[in-house]
Amino acid sequence: MKAVVLRQPRQLDWADVPEPRLTTELDVLIQVEACGICGSDLRYWEGDNPWALHTLGRHVPNPPNIILGHEYAGVVVKVNSPKYEHLLGRRVGVQAFRTCGKCDFCRSGSQNLCRDTIHMGHAQGWGQMDYYPGAYAEYCLGWADLLFPIPEHVPLDEAAMADVVCVAVHVAGRPASLGADVLCIGGGPVGLSIAQVAKAKGARRVFVSEPSPVGQEVLRRFDYITVIDPGADALGEALARSGVRAVSSIFDTIGSGQIIAEAAGLLAERGTYVNVAVHDTPVAFNAALLGSERTLTSSSNATYGDVREAYDLICTGRVNVRPMITHRLALSEYARGFDLLLGSPKQAFKVVLCPQSAGTGERSN
C-alpha cells in the first residue's frame, strides 16, 4: 500500500510499504478515508517526541520509519475474528491508542498517563518493527473494541477530528472548575476545540489569542469567542480592553517560556494555568505569581472517557469541527499539507489527507 513514511527528522517519503498485519483477535484493518495532520506530527517531523514529553516528562529519541497520522476515520475492511464480522463495511472513528489496563493509572481511569501505551501514528509502544503504523496510509490498524460508529450525517473527515476534540475534553477538565472567563493561548485546532468544549461546559467569556490571519478568520466564525492578536497586543492589554484583568482558566497550546511567564501573571486567585504543549525548556517567572492558590499544571493526551465524550460532542453537533478543516488534500499531496502548516504565518488551519482520493486539489470552507 501507499504510505507517507517519516524516515528521519525532516524527511518524509512517499513509499510502498506492506499492509499492516492483523495479529490479535481485536485487530481490524481500516481503509483510511481521512487523516488530519496534527501539530504533534509537525513536531515529530522536526525530531521532537511530543508523546514522550507529555507522558514520560522527558525526550525519547524517535525510531526511523514512522508512519505518522493518528487523527483518522474510515471503513472497516478486514477483521481477525468471526466475533467482529458485523463490523465489516462500517464507517468508524477510532480511538488511536490502547493502554495496558493493568497499571495504577489505567485502573484509576487515568489511562492518559499509562507508560505502556500503544499509539497509532506516534513513536510509542511498538517495539521492534520495520514501520511504526499510522494513518498517513491507505490502510491502518484499529481495535475492534475501540471503534465508534459514525452516523451517516457526519462526514468522516469531521469524525477524524475526534482525536483533537478528546484532547480538548481532557484539557478543559483539568481545572477544578472552569470559572467565568477562559483564555486560550494559541487558537489552532486544539485551541479552538478547547474553546468550544469550555463553552459547552459553562465558561462565560472565551478569549483566544492567535497570530495567524487564517486562524483568526476561522475563530471569528464563533460568536462567543473574542479573538486577540498577540502580534498587535500584549495579552494583558487585550484582555483589559474587554474589561478583564484576570481569567480563571488559561489553556496554553504554545508553551514557550515567555508565554508561561506572561500567562501566569493573568491568572485570577485560585485560577489554573494548563500547559498543553510541554517543551524541554527552562522557564523563569516570579514565584509570587503562584500566590492565592494559583495552579500551574499540564494536560496529557486523553482518557478513554474523554474519547467517548469527544465523539458524542461531534456527532450531536455540540462541538462544530467543520469550520476547522480548511484543506482536504490527496495523501500524495502530504508535502503541500506540511508546507501550508509550517509556513509563518501558517496558511492552513487543519489539513486533512484523504488517502482514497486521487487528487482532490483542495476545498476551503
Ligand SMILES: [Zn+2]
Ligand atoms: Zn493529534
Ligand SMILES: [Zn+2]
Ligand atoms: Zn496502564
